[in-house]
Amino acid sequence: MKTDSKLEKILAAGHLAVTGECGPPRGCMPDKVREKAKYLEGVVDAVNITDNQTAMVRMSSFAASVIVKQEGLNPLLQMVSRDRNRLSMQADIIGAYSLGIDTMLCLSGDHTRFGDHPMALNVHDLDSIQMIKMVKDMRDEGKFQGGAEIKGAPKMFIGAAANPFADPFELRVMRLAKKINAGADFIQTQCIFNVPKFEQWMEGVRKMGLHKKTYILAGVTPMKSVGAARFMQKRVPGMDVPQELVDRMASVPKEEQAEEGVKICVETIQRLKQVEGVSGFHIMAIEWEEKVPEICERAGLLPRPQV
Amino acid sequence: MITAERKPLEEIIACVAPFRKVLLVGCNECVTVCAAGGRKEVGLLASGLHMALLQQGKSVEIREHTLERQCDPEYVEELNSLIDGADAVLSMACGCGVQTIAGRYKDKPVFPAVNTKFMGASERQGVWAERCQGCGNCLLGQTGGICPIARCAKRLMNGPCGGSTKGSCEIDPDTDCAWQLIWDRLKALGLTENYVEMIPAKDWRTSIGNGPRKIIREDLAE
Numbered sequence: 001m002k003t004d005s006k007l008e009k010i011l012a013a014g015h016l017a018v019t020g021e022c023g024p025p026r027g028c029m030p031d032k033v034r035e036k037a038k039y040l041e042g043v044v045d046a047v048n049i050t051d052n053q054t055a056m057v058r059m060s061s062f063a064a065s066v067i068v069k070q071e072g073l074n075p076l077l078q079m080v081s082r083d084r085n086r087l088s089m090q091a092d093i094i095g096a097y098s099l100g101i102d103t104m105l106c107l108s109g110d111h112t113r114f115g116d117h118p119m120a121l122n123v124h125d126l127d128s129i130q131m132i133k134m135v136k137d138m139r140d141e142g143k144f145q146g147g148a149e150i151k152g153a154p155k156m157f158i159g160a161a162a163n164p165f166a167d168p169f170e171l172r173v174m175r176l177a178k179k180i181n182a183g184a185d186f187i188q189t190q191c192i193f194n195v196p197k198f199e200q201w202m203e204g205v206r207k208m209g210l211h212k213k214t215y216i217l218a219g220v221t222p223m224k225s226v227g228a229a230r231f232m233q234k235r236v237p238g239m240d241v242p243q244e245l246v247d248r249m250a251s252v253p254k255e256e257q258a259e260e261g262v263k264i265c266v267e268t269i270q271r272l273k274q275v276e277g278v279s280g281f282h283i284m285a286i287e288w289e290e291k292v293p294e295i296c297e298r299a300g301l302l303p304r305p306q307v
Numbered sequence: 308m309i310t311a312e313r314k315p316l317e318e319i320i321a322c323v324a325p326f327r328k329v330l331l332v333g334c335n336e337c338v339t340v341c342a343a344g345g346r347k348e349v350g351l352l353a354s355g356l357h358m359a360l361l362q363q364g365k366s367v368e369i370r371e372h373t374l375e376r377q378c379d380p381e382y383v384e385e386l387n388s389l390i391d392g393a394d395a396v397l398s399m400a401c402g403c404g405v406q407t408i409a410g411r412y413k414d415k416p417v418f419p420a421v422n423t424k425f426m427g428a429s430e431r432q433g434v435w436a437e438r439c440q441g442c443g444n445c446l447l448g449q450t451g452g453i454c455p456i457a458r459c460a461k462r463l464m465n466g467p468c469g470g471s472t473k474g475s476c477e478i479d480p481d482t483d484c485a486w487q488l489i490w491d492r493l494k495a496l497g498l499t500e501n502y503v504e505m506i507p508a509k510d511w512r513t514s515i516g517n518g519p520r521k522i523i524r525e526d527l528a529e
């Protein structure tokens with residue numbers, strides 16, 4: 001065991017892990033965080049707390065993680081390289097670990113052009129892979145990125161993202177290998193709608209034995225409506241929503257579309273359970289956290305194992 | 308080369324309107340090539356200013372002069388005979404040229420007439436694109452001759468990010484994804500194993516991280 005992370009314990013014990021997501025509010029509304037956390041209590045093993053997602057300013061991932069921790073859940077601190085340099089990252093990692101946050105996800109982050117501060121400077125002092133390496137060296141070597149010794153090194157369980165659907169496809173397995181070499185203990189994938197393409201990617205992953213070197217959590221998202229499906233298909237870069245799923249959402253009346261979206265999500269999880277090398281699920285129910293318990297229940301992921 | 312674009316006329320007028328005699332100075336190098344501040348653009352701007360100022364009932368005398376290289380003090384000396392007759396200088400060179408004049412003639416106000424943009428290359432007639440950010444420690448040998456710092460919107464040294472789509476960058480379908488270009492080149496060169504090596508965290512001291520940079524060539528410096 002590299003860390004005290006609950007997520008690591010679940011995965012190491014061979015259970016299918018489940019993570020959820022909580023997007024912090026755009027204002028001083030700590031109760032909003034608590035409310036979202038309540039839906040996920042006992043349903044997921046760790047809760048991703050997003051970091052200024054879609055490049056919109058929100059309550060910091062760090063602060064929301066602390067609130068989630070106070071509520072008794074396990075926060076998974078997301079950190080993007082867009083908003084801070086290596087000094088600030090390391091300071092936050094030490095701070096977070098000192099407050100009991102032991103699991104994190106290293107990302108580069110959406111470009112500022114997509115958010116509400118398109119005039120801001122993108123920092124990118126490090127990229128996500130260099131960030132992974134930094135967090136690993138802090139943990140395993142007890143060293144700051146600058147080389148000095150850390151007294152009381154943070155022992156983070158280190159996550160990274162992978163998008164099997166972005167281009168060039170042939171690079172996607174190699175980039176995963178790069179993240180694992182840098183120190184990614186677990187991976188959360190982009191939302192999977194195109195299962196055959198994901199399976200093809202996993203074939204490449206298994207060929208290189210990468211599923212034995214890291215834990216891969218398959219990302220899923222329930223679609224609320226046909227409008228949401230179309231938006232993700234057309235507007236979100238790197239998202240692959242097959243036309244047949246959009247058609248399926250469109251084929252049911254408006255008031256039944258949410259149920260259809262949940263059904264598709266549950267079916268996807270069932271199918272992905274059969275894929276060798278999938279170690280768990282990352283359920284991203286964006287502004288729809290209250291649906292996660294039902295999805296987990298119907299997908300046979302409850303009760304969560306005690307470790 | 309360094310690329311630039313002329314500022315909007317209104318902004319330039321606001322700078323020169325308080326003065327009676329203005330010396331308008333172009334440069335024969337980069338800004339000539341990118342058609343922003345060479346002899347021709349100096350002439351065009353001078354007549355544009357004349358007309359606009361006349362319409363506003365103002366008269367400003369504008370003298371035109373284009374230097375061989377405005378970032379070179381040796382050439383800037385040429386202005387000695389003209390500078391006394393001017394209340395202010397309007398420069399059409401890049402920011403380096405503007406500052407060379409400001410450094411030489413300490414009591415003359417100098418205004419930029421162009422916005423200096425980036426170090427770039429010509430893609431085709433009339434189109435210039437950013438190619439280098441002068442990071443001071445060139446990686447092009449590892450990245451197939453494509454710069455990830457200047458050409459990847461997130462400056463990823465180990466890209467591509469999850470937004471790369473059909474060769475385009477996530478920020479804009481008309482912008483190439485630098486990492487797609489890098490990958491295509493590495494394949495063409497038979498150097499795909501270069502990709503597997505992680506490019507380590509950059510030392511930005513050679514770049515913008517260490518204050519203003521200077522090159523001193525002992526063999527040439529006087």
Ligand code: SF4
Nearest residue numbers: 439440442445446454
């Ligand atoms: S690696 Fe640095 S020096 Fe080389 S092209 Fe890019 S920015 Fe310029």
Ligand code: SF4
Nearest residue numbers: 459468476477484485
């Ligand atoms: S799409 Fe390509 S160029 Fe754009 S930010 Fe991502 S890796 Fe960089």
